[in-house]
Amino acid sequence: MEDTRKIAIYSRKSKFTGKGESIGNQIELCKAGIRTAYSDISDDAILIFEDEGFSGGNTNRPQFQEMMKLCRKRKIKCIVCYRLDRISRNICDYTSMIEELNQLDISFISITEKFDTTSAIGRTMMNIASVFAQFERETIAERIRDNMLELAKDGRWLGGNTPTGYRSVETIGSITMDGRKRKARKLEIIPDEAKLIQLIFSKFLEFHSLTKTETYLIQNNYITKTGKYFSRFAIKGILMNPIYLKADEAAWNYFDTKEVEVFSDRNCFDGNHGVIAYNKTKQQTGHSNKVRDIKDWIIAVGKHEGIISGEDWCQTQKLLAQNKSKSYRKPRSNVALLSGLLFCGDCGSFMRPKLSQRINQDGEFIYDYLCELKEKSKRQKCSMKRINGNELDQAISNEIKKITSDESELLRILKKEAAHAQMRNTSHQKKILSLKRNKSYTECKIKNLIALLEKAEDTAAHKYILEEINTLDKAKIDIEAQIQEYEGMERVNALSDLEFEGLAKMLCSFADSFETMPLEQKRFTIKTFVRKIVWDGSQVHIYFLGNEDDKTDISQDALLEPQREGYK
Known part of the structure; x- marks a missing residue:
């Protein structure tokens, strides 16, 4: 064949x-x-x-x-x-x-x-x-591990993002054979942040729950270094980090039981200094770091002071392991149309769908959109009212159908932008044509000079003709670069034309085909031209792509059914 x-x-x-x-x-x-x-x-x-x-x-x-x-x-x-x-x-x-x-x-x-x-x-x-x-x-893997073992001798902090509770300070490291002092870094406790770390560990040991610990921290206004509320993911990262662990007897026994390579002697576990884990993460370009299996870690006693006792840290790891083994991933609601688009008008958080076991008159499961921060803080940080998801999704669909008509403002804007793109393209084409003429003219001059160069060999003119050829060649290269740049802009505008045309066709056929689309396709279609939707407690604001102020409001009266008590 x-x-x-x-x-x-x-x-x-x-x-x-x-x-x-x-x-x-x-x-x-x-x-x-x-x-x-x-x-x-x-x-x-x-x-x-x-x-x-x-x-x-x-x-x-x-x-x-x-x-x-x-x-x-x-x-x-x-x-x-x-x-x-x-x-x-x-x-x-x-x-x-x-x-x-x-x-x-x-x-x-x-x-x-x-x-x-x-x-x-x-x-x-x-x-x-x-x-x-x-x-x-x-060979590289062996070299990296040997380097890790060498670093473990000093228990040095290698740099990177400094963990909450510490600051990185410069110190004197080892002295080379020629007497020069090598600079090194170590961690130094920040008292206020260290108290926060102790609080996080104590609350987790009290609640036995990441969710309850998260709620407590949000309710009491504890925030991260970046000024955000602590998430469960951030809390878990702190609880699992051995940097906070005091190197004491309980810590030694824990790593010994886990068969982790401990580089420091047992008598170095004095109950005061902290622990540093080398080779803890696997770093890959373009991917997030992954934590290696604990048996691949290299443990050493650091120069810094520990914050959490070995007993409390080991108990925390035990609870985390228990929670992981008995936890299951709750099935997500796959019926909500506005997931990832709907925001709370009070605090700016996402409004997540919350599915109930009740069924409405159309045989659909009833679900509401609930402010994420309100749920996490148990209503202490946000009091935004819920909104019926079934009714809101239908109202949004109806409103978007209106703006997809041939006379809609959105379609008019798209056509205007497409016309502007065409004008830019015409201008670029004229510039490309002019540059190509200049290039042809320059190439013609170079050919003529090359013909003269052969005749002028062994004369004084030979040198000057060669210099002129080189000058023209550089000019030709600059012209080619400009042509390439304008052709690139032309391709971008051509793509824009196709995008505008496709979007316009999508809008025109939207009303007829929307109801028959699968849910994921409906979401994709809406996200194509809607930037975000905001619920402020009485009105829903739809913000379209392209203009921060371009919005459509939907009042409570536009919803299909009256809101239930507490939702109005």
């Missing part, structure tokens, strides 16, 4: 310079290499992916990711690049890509290094590269 998959050329350059290994040069060289490997290939069978202005430090590049998506869909049979570092300067990224291509039965060719996995030698080189990459990964 004939292989109809296409060949991909990938080119990358960190910034536009117009010299040397430009995107254009890379592509032409790759095409020449493809014709050597595939003599009967046509231009239609070649796909070109260009990433200009992107570093090779990682593979988070739009065109590279688009190419890999097509690879996973089995649309490509070979990837060709000018040089290996065009793919990535990170050998692990490169090796991961080669391994994936091998699984997908996709060949890889590098023009410069003559790396070609279509041949037996190329595949052997790939395997050798994989071995070295794996060796590098293991």
Whole structure:
């Protein structure tokens, strides 16, 4: 069976310079290499992916990711690049890509290094590269762990976000062989914040509940360093952090039981100094840090003073583990249309749907929207009235249908914006045409000067002609950069035209198709042109995208049914 998959050329350059290994040069060289490997290939069978202005430090590049998506869909049979570092300067990224291509039965060719996995030698080189990459990964991991153990000798604070309760201060570290003093950092207690940490631990030990601890802190106006109320997630992070733990007998026994590597001697657990855990988190570029299994930690006695006794800290870990084992994720209400869009007009918090077990006359479960802060604070920090979710969702749907008519203000604004985008596009096209004429004129002058250069060889004029050619070449490069910039703006405006047109069509067909849409599609459709919805206790305000002041109000009278007692 004939292989109809296409060949991909990938080119990358960190910034536009117009010299040397430009995107254009890379592509032409790759095409020449493809014709050597595939003599009967046509231009239609070649796909070109260009990433200009992107570093090779990682593979988070739009065109590279688009190419890999097509690879996973089995649309490509070979990837060709000018040089290996065009793919990535990170050998692990490169090796991961080669391994994936091998699984997908996709060949890889590098023009410069003559790396070609279509041949037996190329595949052997790939395997050798994989071995070295794996060796590098293991060597780096060992080196990092050795460094962690060296740091654990001093119990130093390595920096980063300082935990609540402490400040980071500079101190004198070790002394090198040549007598120089190395600077180090340690944690110093902030008394008021330390009292807050003690309070959080004591309340959790009292309530045995993160939710009740959160409510207590909100009700009593305790806030984080950033001025926000403590969330359950933040509270749990504090309770699990060993930085607050006093290095005492209970702490030693806890880590010994958990089979954690403790670098400090047992006699260092004096009940005064705190504990530092090295190798605690796994850090990945582009992803949030993940806490490693406790057996992978390296524990040492730090230079700082501990805040929580070993007995209380260990009891806290026990309670957290018990809560985790018996907890279950409560099913979320999947009937509320305005989740993530509705805000409290009093405190600005989200209003979350709260599902009841009652059913209305249409056979639907009744649900209300409740202010998140009101619920967490047990009504102490916000007193916003609930609102019937079934009625509000229907009222919002009806109101949005009105503004999607052909005569609506929203559609008029969209058409106006589309016209402005078209005007900008016309202006850009004129500028591009002018620049291209200048480029052609400059190229013509360069050709004429090159012809003169041959005749003026071994004369005084040769030097000046060469200088003029170089000047014109730089001018040509500047013109090409301007053309590229305006073409980019033209593409953006063209995309805007399509977006406006699509949105306008969506609005016109909205009223007819909305009721038959699945719930998730309804939410997506509303979020396309609604920025937020605010309930102020008597009116609902709909804010549309594009204008902070552009809003529609819905009063209580617009709701389908009378509110129940306490909701009016």
